[in-house]
Amino acid sequence: MNANGMFIVRLLVAMILGAFVGLERQTRGREAGLRTNILVCLGSATIIVVFQKLSMEFNVGAESAIRMDPARAAAGVITGIGFLGAGTIVKSKDFVRGLTTAASIWVVSAIGVTVGLGEFVIAYVLTMLVLVALYALHRLPIVRDHYFSLHMKWEGDLTLLDQIIDQLQEKGIQIKNRSITRQPKTGSCHVTLVLRTRHEKTVAHLVSKLQTDTRFDEVGWH
Missing domain, CATH: 3.30.70.260 (ACT domain)
Structure with missing residues (x-):
């Protein structure tokens, strides 16, 4: 498989893993559902893939004046996704809602970054852990308001x-x-x-x- 084919596979995997988390959120009627989580994961993976592809094409070295570091791109994605998560939080005088949805958007961007870097095993495990936290732990008999x-x-x-x-x-x-x-x-x-x-x-x-x-x-x- 050539480099372009490898990058396309990464984007498809990002779309699928983002859909898993988004489906769980949508079944609970949350603001950020299937499409939102797919777009977040896919967009995060795309940014990393583009940086990696440019680095390969221009053969950017450590001493080059042009720096296309995927690690810096990843940090920018994780930080920048905060504005989208903040939009799902509803704060009133007596309660705050949407924190879990905001956190799920943030972690979905991390899944996208991981897939974009080609770390499929870590991305799969991370997705499963997120689903356990959102779905399985929600069913525990914990007293909550x-x-x-x-x-x-x-x-x-x-x-x-x-x-x-x-x-x-x-x-x-x-x-x-x-x-x-x-x-x-x-x-x-x-x-x-x-x-x-x-x-x-x-x-x-x-x-x-x-x-x-x-x-x-x-x-x-x-």
């Missing part, structure tokens, strides 16, 4: 909100933040509640019940 935003819209007074709050308290769901908007002319109420609970299914059951309540014009959560 879950945060959700509950959005409700209806026409009428705010006494309906008091009933919802009572239901949340009965189920042990804490309200960490609330946003209430009411239009006096139309009587339309729009309420957003940030909830914290240790039982995700409890919130899902409550939302499902609220969505069947005809008093609400709109009920959603994420």
Whole structure:
């Protein structure tokens, strides 16, 4: 296999390994899913491959004034990918979400760099470890808090909100933040509640019940 064929294989491997991590993220409904992780991994590998190819073509030596060091390119990729990961982090007054997704984007770029350097075994092992951390460890019975935003819209007074709050308290769901908007002319109420609970299914059951309540014009959560 010539050099071009070898580089193409590296890009294909980067695409496949990035897809593995992206698929896990997408099944959980995260912001950075299949396509994002593929592009990050593929782009990282491409930068390293291009630097290596240029080094081979120009036969750049250690004493040359032109430095095309793949190691420096790798450092630039890992550092530069931070802006994309930062875009997936949502920070509120009481909670932070998206840190795992941001970390997965960062490590996917490392997978791409590793594949670009031709270290397939390390890239495979790294991908498997990432999947273990994201998928297997997520299923461990670790007690942790879950945060959700509950959005409700209806026409009428705010006494309906008091009933919802009572239901949340009965189920042990804490309200960490609330946003209430009411239009006096139309009587339309729009309420957003940030909830914290240790039982995700409890919130899902409550939302499902609220969505069947005809008093609400709109009920959603994420």
